Amino acid sequence: MGNREWEVGSEKWQALRVTLYVLVLAVFLGAAIPSVAQDGSEGDDSGLKKAVTANDVNKIAKRVYCPVCESTPLDVCQTQACADWRDIIRQKLEEGASEQEIFDYFSNLYGDRVLAEPPREGFSLLLWLLPLIIVPLGAVFFSRYMRNLKATAVQSVSVPDTAVPDAAASSDYLARIEKELENN
Amino acid sequence: MIADIGYFALLIAFVTAIYAAVAAWYGKSKDKMRWVESARNATIIILPLVVLSCALLVTSILRNDFSLEYVWRVSSIEMPTYLKFTSLWGGQAGSLLFWNLLLAIFTAVAMARKWHEQKELMPYALIVISMTQIFFLGLSAFVENPFTRLDVIPPNGNGLNPLLRHPGMIIHPPMLYLGFTGFIIPYTFAIAALMAGKLDDGWIRTTRRWTLVAWLFLSLGLILGGRWAYDVLGWGGYWGWDPVENASFMPWLAGTAFLHSVMIQEKRHMFKMWNMFLIILTYSLVIYGTFIVRSGVISSVHSFARSAIGPLFFAFIAIMFIFSAYWVNRRRDELASTNSLQSLLSREAAFLYNNFLILAILAVVFLFTNYPIVSELFTGEKGFVGPPVYEKALAPLFGLLVLLMGVAPLTMWYRSSVKRLGRAMRWPAIASTITVIVLFILNIRGWGALVGFWAATFATFLTLLEFWKGTRARMKRGESVWAAFSNLMARNRRRYGGYWIHMGVLIMAFGVIGVEVFQQETQLRLEKGGSLTLGRYEMVFNDINRFPGPDDLMITEATMDVYVDGRLVDTITPRTELYTRTGQPMTIPDARSTIAEDFYVLLVNWEPTSANSATFRVFLNPLINWVWGGGIIFVLGTLIAAWPDRKKQSVAARSRRVAIGAAD
Incomplete structure (x- = not known):
C-alpha cells in the first residue's frame, strides 16, 4: 500500500518532481560549465619564439575544419590546403599566440564554420541554448503528460486487484509468474 | 543493348x-x-x-x-x-x-x-x-x-572511390539500406491498420519480427561503419557525428524508441497513438536519412537546388507525412488509450522514460545535424557543429539512459513498490560505488568518466542480476545451472535477448567512456632505429618500404616493433596507400590490440617521407575493443530476440496471450 504515497499531487510526488527538475538542470549546467571555464584560461604570451611540437599543433588542428574538406578536422586532413593551415598554426604558436587567438584568426578569415565549436554568441548562441531549452521544456511537458495519464487512472478503476502484485507478497514466486506470463 | x-x-x-x-x-x-x-x-x-x-x-x-x-x-x-x-x-x-x-x-x-x-x-x-x-x-x-x-x-x-574499397565499406551500405528499407514494412502495416480501422495490435504482432530485423541491420550498419572509420579513415576514432552518420543514427533512435514502446501496447493496449507517431517518425527519418546521404544537402544548400533529387525527396516526405497525419487524425478517437497509467513506478512508465530520453537525444542530433542549413538560411553563412558540441549536449542524456537501462527491467507492469525496487538496487549500488572507488584509487580521474563508469557498472550489475534471478528460479525446479540458464533464454527469447542487447550496449558504454575520456596521442618524426614512448608502450621504427600493390596502388609501409615494459610484444606495419590514377592518399593504421587498449599507429604523410625518417601519429585508445566486443554481443542479443519461434510454441503462446487478454 506504500504506493499511494507516491500518487500524483502527494507530497512525495511533489518532492520527487522538484528533485527531478533540479537534477536535470544540474546535469545540464554541469555539462556546460567546465567548458565555459576552459575558454578563458588559455593563452600566456611570454614573448620570444617557442619550441612548437606536432602535438601542440594537433591539439588546435583537431578543432579546426577547413571549408573545403567535409567534416574532416585539420589534424587528419591530407590535402595541401590543410597542410598549409597547419603551418599557419605552427607559425602562430611560435609567435606565442594563444589557442583562442588562433581560432579567432581562422574564424575571422573564413567564418565560424571552420570551428568545431561555434562561438557562444550571435546566431550560433542559439545552437548552445536550444538543447538547454528544448530538453528541459520537453521534460516539463512529458511530466505533465504522465500526470494526466495518471490522473485518469485515479478515476477509472479498470484493473482487477489480482493483477497488481502486492509489495509485501511479491516474492520471487510472483516475479517468476510474471515472467512466465510475459513469455510470448 | x-x-x-x-x-x-x-x-x-x-x-x-x-x-x-x-x-x-x-x-x-x-x-x-x-x-x-x-x-x-x-x-x-x-x-x-x-x-x-x-x-x-x-x-x-x-x-x-x-x-x-x-x-x-x-x-x-x-x-x-x-x-x-x-x-x-x-x-x-x-x-x-x-x-x-x-x-x-x-x-x-x-x-x-x-x-x-x-x-x-x-x-x-x-x-x-x-x-x-x-x-x-x-x-x-x-x-x-x-x-x-x-x-x-x-x-x-x-x-x-578508394575509401569504399575496404571490406567494411563493402558490406556497410547494404546493411544500412537493409535497415532503412526494413522499417518501411512496419510503417506500411501501421498505416494500413489506420486506413482499415483495425487498430488492435495485429499490425504490431505481424511486423514485430520485421522491425527487429530492420533494427538489427541498421545496428550492424552503424557498428560496421564505426569499425570502417577506425580501420580506414586514420583519425583514431570511430564516430565523428558527421551528417551522414547521423542520417542513419536518427532512424535507429526512433526505431529503438518504437521497439520499446510497442511492448506497452502489446501488454497493456495503451499508447496506440504514440506508437503510430513513432513508426511514422521512423519512416520519415528513414526517407530523410536517404535524402541527406543522397542529396548532399547538409554540405551545401546549393547542391540541394542544383540536383532535382532534393526537392523531390522533400515533396515526398511532406506528402507521406501529411497522408499519415490525415489518417492518424481520422482515427484519433479509436487510438485513444483505453487503459491508463497506474503508477509512475511501473514497467509502462519506465518505457515512457526511455522514450523521452531517446527522443531528447534524437531532437538534439536532429537540431545539430540541420544547423548548417538553418544557419545558411538565416545568416547566409554556413554553420558547422563539431563533435565536441554533440558530446557536451548528449553525454548527460546517454548517462541517464544507461541508468534507466539497468533500473527499468526491475519494474513491474501496473506498479512497483519503492521498497522492492530499493531492495533490488541496494547491492548493485554498493558494488558499483566500490568499483568506482577502486578506479579512483587506481588513479582514474575526471568526474564525468567516474560518474559514467558508475552508471554503467550499476546497470551492468542489475542486468546480470536479472539473468541470475531467472536462472535461480528455474534451478529451484531442479534444473542444473546450465540447463536453467539456456531454458530461460529459450523460453523468454524476447526478454532475455533484450537483456543481452542491454549488456552489449553497456559494454560498449565502457569502451566509449574509455576512448572519449582517456585517449592519449602523440606525434613525432623518427629516424630509422629511433623510438617513441606513449604510456607503457615503446615503439621502435625499424624499416620503411615502398612497393606497388594491386591495381594502381602504391604502398608505403613502415615496420615498427612494439615493446611493453621493455618486452617485445608485437611488430606492426602502419602504411599509406596512394591511388596513383586519382592521386588519392589513404592512411591505413595498424595497432597492437588488447582487451585493455589499442596502441594505434598511423604513418603520417604530412611531409614527403624521405628514405630514412618518417612521421608517426600514435593513439592509445583505452577499452576501444569493448566497443567492438559489446557490438558483437548486441548483435547476438538481437538475433536471440528475433529468432523465429517454432510453430507449436507460437500457437501455445497465442492461446496464452488470449488468456492474458481475457484477464485484462
Missing part, C-alpha cells in the same frame, strides 16, 4: 508499381478481391524486374561498358572483379537502384508471407507500399538513371 534492357525493366517495374497502387485501391473500393490479388502479384513481379535491372547494370560494369556514365564513374578496367560487383552501390545512381532492389525484396516477401495472416490490411498495405515504390523507382528511372549514356565513350573509368 544490355543497358537498354536494364532500363526497360526498370521502367516496367515503375509502371507495375503504379498499377499495384491503383488496382489495390480499385479492388478495395469496389470490393473485388481479384483486383487486390492482382495488385499483390504486381508487387511481387517488381522483384524479378528490379533484379534483372541490377544484374544488367552489374554486367555492364563487368564488361567495362564505359558508354554508361555510371560505369565510367565507379569502375575501371583494372579493378578486381569483386569490387566491380560492389560498385553497384558505390555511387549515387547505383545505390538508389540497389535501394530499390532491397525494397522490392522486402515488399515481395512481406506480401507473399503475410497474405493470409492480415487479409483485411492487405489492400491498404499494398497501396501504401506501392506509393513508396513508385517514388523510389521513379527516382531511379527518371532522375538518377544509372543507365544514362555518355556522348563520348572514354577508354577507361575512374575506378571506385
Whole structure:
C-alpha cells in the first residue's frame, strides 16, 4: 500500500518532481560549465619564439575544419590546403599566440564554420541554448503528460486487484509468474 | 543493348508499381478481391524486374561498358572483379537502384508471407507500399538513371572511390539500406491498420519480427561503419557525428524508441497513438536519412537546388507525412488509450522514460545535424557543429539512459513498490560505488568518466542480476545451472535477448567512456632505429618500404616493433596507400590490440617521407575493443530476440496471450 504515497499531487510526488527538475538542470549546467571555464584560461604570451611540437599543433588542428574538406578536422586532413593551415598554426604558436587567438584568426578569415565549436554568441548562441531549452521544456511537458495519464487512472478503476502484485507478497514466486506470463 | 534492357525493366517495374497502387485501391473500393490479388502479384513481379535491372547494370560494369556514365564513374578496367560487383552501390545512381532492389525484396516477401495472416490490411498495405515504390523507382528511372549514356565513350573509368574499397565499406551500405528499407514494412502495416480501422495490435504482432530485423541491420550498419572509420579513415576514432552518420543514427533512435514502446501496447493496449507517431517518425527519418546521404544537402544548400533529387525527396516526405497525419487524425478517437497509467513506478512508465530520453537525444542530433542549413538560411553563412558540441549536449542524456537501462527491467507492469525496487538496487549500488572507488584509487580521474563508469557498472550489475534471478528460479525446479540458464533464454527469447542487447550496449558504454575520456596521442618524426614512448608502450621504427600493390596502388609501409615494459610484444606495419590514377592518399593504421587498449599507429604523410625518417601519429585508445566486443554481443542479443519461434510454441503462446487478454 506504500504506493499511494507516491500518487500524483502527494507530497512525495511533489518532492520527487522538484528533485527531478533540479537534477536535470544540474546535469545540464554541469555539462556546460567546465567548458565555459576552459575558454578563458588559455593563452600566456611570454614573448620570444617557442619550441612548437606536432602535438601542440594537433591539439588546435583537431578543432579546426577547413571549408573545403567535409567534416574532416585539420589534424587528419591530407590535402595541401590543410597542410598549409597547419603551418599557419605552427607559425602562430611560435609567435606565442594563444589557442583562442588562433581560432579567432581562422574564424575571422573564413567564418565560424571552420570551428568545431561555434562561438557562444550571435546566431550560433542559439545552437548552445536550444538543447538547454528544448530538453528541459520537453521534460516539463512529458511530466505533465504522465500526470494526466495518471490522473485518469485515479478515476477509472479498470484493473482487477489480482493483477497488481502486492509489495509485501511479491516474492520471487510472483516475479517468476510474471515472467512466465510475459513469455510470448 | 544490355543497358537498354536494364532500363526497360526498370521502367516496367515503375509502371507495375503504379498499377499495384491503383488496382489495390480499385479492388478495395469496389470490393473485388481479384483486383487486390492482382495488385499483390504486381508487387511481387517488381522483384524479378528490379533484379534483372541490377544484374544488367552489374554486367555492364563487368564488361567495362564505359558508354554508361555510371560505369565510367565507379569502375575501371583494372579493378578486381569483386569490387566491380560492389560498385553497384558505390555511387549515387547505383545505390538508389540497389535501394530499390532491397525494397522490392522486402515488399515481395512481406506480401507473399503475410497474405493470409492480415487479409483485411492487405489492400491498404499494398497501396501504401506501392506509393513508396513508385517514388523510389521513379527516382531511379527518371532522375538518377544509372543507365544514362555518355556522348563520348572514354577508354577507361575512374575506378571506385578508394575509401569504399575496404571490406567494411563493402558490406556497410547494404546493411544500412537493409535497415532503412526494413522499417518501411512496419510503417506500411501501421498505416494500413489506420486506413482499415483495425487498430488492435495485429499490425504490431505481424511486423514485430520485421522491425527487429530492420533494427538489427541498421545496428550492424552503424557498428560496421564505426569499425570502417577506425580501420580506414586514420583519425583514431570511430564516430565523428558527421551528417551522414547521423542520417542513419536518427532512424535507429526512433526505431529503438518504437521497439520499446510497442511492448506497452502489446501488454497493456495503451499508447496506440504514440506508437503510430513513432513508426511514422521512423519512416520519415528513414526517407530523410536517404535524402541527406543522397542529396548532399547538409554540405551545401546549393547542391540541394542544383540536383532535382532534393526537392523531390522533400515533396515526398511532406506528402507521406501529411497522408499519415490525415489518417492518424481520422482515427484519433479509436487510438485513444483505453487503459491508463497506474503508477509512475511501473514497467509502462519506465518505457515512457526511455522514450523521452531517446527522443531528447534524437531532437538534439536532429537540431545539430540541420544547423548548417538553418544557419545558411538565416545568416547566409554556413554553420558547422563539431563533435565536441554533440558530446557536451548528449553525454548527460546517454548517462541517464544507461541508468534507466539497468533500473527499468526491475519494474513491474501496473506498479512497483519503492521498497522492492530499493531492495533490488541496494547491492548493485554498493558494488558499483566500490568499483568506482577502486578506479579512483587506481588513479582514474575526471568526474564525468567516474560518474559514467558508475552508471554503467550499476546497470551492468542489475542486468546480470536479472539473468541470475531467472536462472535461480528455474534451478529451484531442479534444473542444473546450465540447463536453467539456456531454458530461460529459450523460453523468454524476447526478454532475455533484450537483456543481452542491454549488456552489449553497456559494454560498449565502457569502451566509449574509455576512448572519449582517456585517449592519449602523440606525434613525432623518427629516424630509422629511433623510438617513441606513449604510456607503457615503446615503439621502435625499424624499416620503411615502398612497393606497388594491386591495381594502381602504391604502398608505403613502415615496420615498427612494439615493446611493453621493455618486452617485445608485437611488430606492426602502419602504411599509406596512394591511388596513383586519382592521386588519392589513404592512411591505413595498424595497432597492437588488447582487451585493455589499442596502441594505434598511423604513418603520417604530412611531409614527403624521405628514405630514412618518417612521421608517426600514435593513439592509445583505452577499452576501444569493448566497443567492438559489446557490438558483437548486441548483435547476438538481437538475433536471440528475433529468432523465429517454432510453430507449436507460437500457437501455445497465442492461446496464452488470449488468456492474458481475457484477464485484462
